[in-house]
Amino acid sequence: MSEHVSPPLVLVPENAPFSADQRSWLSGYFAALLGPAVEGATAIGTAEMPGGPKLADNDDAPWHDPSMPITERMEMAKARPEPQKLMAAMAQQDCGQCGYNCADYANAIFLKSEARLNLCQPGGKETLRMLKKLDEEFGTGDAAAPAAAAGEAAAADKPIDLGPLGYCRENPVEAIFLGRRRLNEPGGEKETWHVEFDLRDTPITYEAGDSLGLFPANAPALADAVIAELGARPERVIGGKTLRDRLIADYSLGAAPDGLYQLLSLLTSGEARRKAKALSAGEDPDGDAAYLDVLGALHKFPGARPDAEVFLESLDELQPRLYSISSSPKMDAGKVSLTVDAVRYNHRSRLRLGVASTHLGERMPEQTRAKIYLQKAHGFALPADLSTDVIMCGPGTGIAPFRAFLRERAATQAPGRNWLFYGHQRQASDFFYKDELTQMRDDKVLTRLSLAWSRDGTEKTYVQDRMRETGADLWKWLEGGAHFYVCGDAKRMAKDVERAIIDVAAQHGGKSPDEAVAYLGTLKKAGRYQADVY
Known part of the structure; x- marks a missing residue:
């Protein structure tokens, strides 16, 4: 009996105004987006669009390092195609707060399937400014036009899909x-x-x-202070809700956005206007830009009091x-x-x-x-083989996923060994989950617990110091196939931990400096070094 083969699903019809190559690419692109939701859809590679630039890819991004300043990332990407430049502007954390990873967010912006440029929460203003600058430089672009046109055609025939309930920011x-x-x-x-x-x-x-993901609310007292500074009525209804409710639930009252400074510049004159314009362009005329929230910006320009509705339009949405x-x-x-x-x-x-x-x-x-x-995590999970050893490094609130890991290992009775490096300021006050961790150690779930306290004693001790002190054993675990995990600050702590692994590989593995760096890279490629950084 012969096997029945279904004809390939056509996602972009032949009469669509694209070349054959473009239709093929777009069918693969939409199949990749829809995946198993569309029976018969076959995804093809989306690394390069026919006649267009190469899309961003995590495996071909030497700037994909959250500790690297944005100026250096943009310099490394300056000769690359547009999507890769967009990726370099991201915070490089793959944290998922935007609903994508960094490369996919960049590609979505380039392909015009994502219009929002302010979703990179860790990147803040510098990412948003760079994305706006790049978006203005690129314009619509011929390569992006087919995807945009096809997307608009599809959207015309069916309602917008918000995504699975409870599994994306658009559908909480x-x-x-x-x-x-x-x-x-x-x-x-x-x-x-x-x-x-x-x-x-x-x-x-x-x-x-x-x-x-959590949708927070601003402190009511802060919203009231902003309303008082505006001289507005809190009960004024704007867009179906009161001004006060809007400020509490819908708009960010944190770092003052460029749009607010642009608005304030229109309502001032002279030196105040010059400063407002400078702030809107990312300059810092008085050295206080980093500390100016929305209320602080209103205090800085006391003569400028916009209408409440116009004021809301100048703010960023609360993410x-x-x-x-x-x-x-x-x-x-x-x-x-x-x-x-x-x-x-x-x-x-x-x-x-x-x-x-x-x-x-x-x-x-x-x-x-x-x-x-x-x-859902992107490449941050316990090994499927329960017998694999696990090394976890999480100072401060970085302990969070490793408490989850240890409870999971206890529940599954995983035979693999578990080693936790934990640190904070003071042992007496900052030993989070102390009783739980102690019990896990007594129960042999937690094989080793290495502690570091930066404010106890005359010298500051951090988790990376404990890694070097136990380097011989750490090396044996790694050479035995252990997976290494780190959670915490992306710009400093995680980089220091990487440096410690390189030092351990050099000292206890007899590797040259270049070989030690390559060893860390090998761990990452094999999925044996995973990071959850912020």
Whole structure:
């Protein structure tokens, strides 16, 4: 009996105004986007569009390093095609906050399937400014036109697909906030919380290593201060909601956007106008641009008071925040937990608050429903072979995914060994999950626990110092096939940890400097070095 073969699915009809090569490429591109949702769709490579430039690709991006300044990244990409230049402008963290990884976000912008240029949360203003500059330089472009036209044609025939419920920022679900408990003991300089949500009435299922997206709200007191500074009425209805509700739930009141400075420049004159224009162009005439939030910008230009509706149009939308999940679905069924630092600091006699962190840490009442979504991990997960050894390095709130990993390993009774490097400021106040980790060590789930405290004693000790001190054993684990994971600050800590691995490979593996660097690269390519950085 012969096998029945279905004819290939045509996603771009022959009478569409494209060449045969372009139709073939577009069919593959849309098949890749739709994937298994379209029966019979066959995805082809999208690395290069016929007659157009090569698309961005993580495997061909020497600037794909979150510790590298944007100026250096752009210099490395200056001779590359447009999509790769767009990728170089991203924060290079592949954190998923934009809903893509860095390369896919760049390609989506280039192909005109994504119009929003402000989704790279870690990149902030410098990424947004560079994307705007590149977008203006590239224009629509002939290569992008077919994808745009085909996308518009498809959209005309069916409603916009928001994506699976609970699994993307465009289609979040509501979950009940169960509560919080403080992880710091008295004497700590920071305020860190363990927070939990109930997932039982949601479609969300997750794995250790995934992240949770949360839609925060601004502090009502901050929204009230902005309204008072505008001289507006809080109950004024704009777009179906009051001005106060809009400022609390819909708009970012953090770093003042360029659009606000442009608006203020139109309402001022003389020296004030010059400064507002300079700020809108990314300059820093008074050396305070990094500290100016929306309220601070209004204070800086007291004579400029725009209409409330025009003012809202100049602001950025309030973006969701991603947090590494610190629970295991196998041990914490029906719940998900996060480990969150509440950000607070004073600047010029004003208390400044982290939006999402203080929303979770103090403002959200228990049993309140909050909008959340799951962000699946990109290459950050436990090895499939339970016998594989695991080395985890997570100072501060970087402990979050490794608490999840350890709980997962305990629930699955994984025979592989587990080694955790954890550090913070002071052992007495900042040893997060101390009782749990101690119990896991007693139960032989946690094979080794290496601790580093930067404020105890006369010399600062960090996790990378502990890695070098235990270098001989660390090398044996790595040579035995262990997987290495790091979670934390992308620009400093993660780079220091990489440097420590290179030093260990050189000292205990007898490798030359170049060979030691190549060894780290080999671990990354093999998926044995994975990072969750922010």
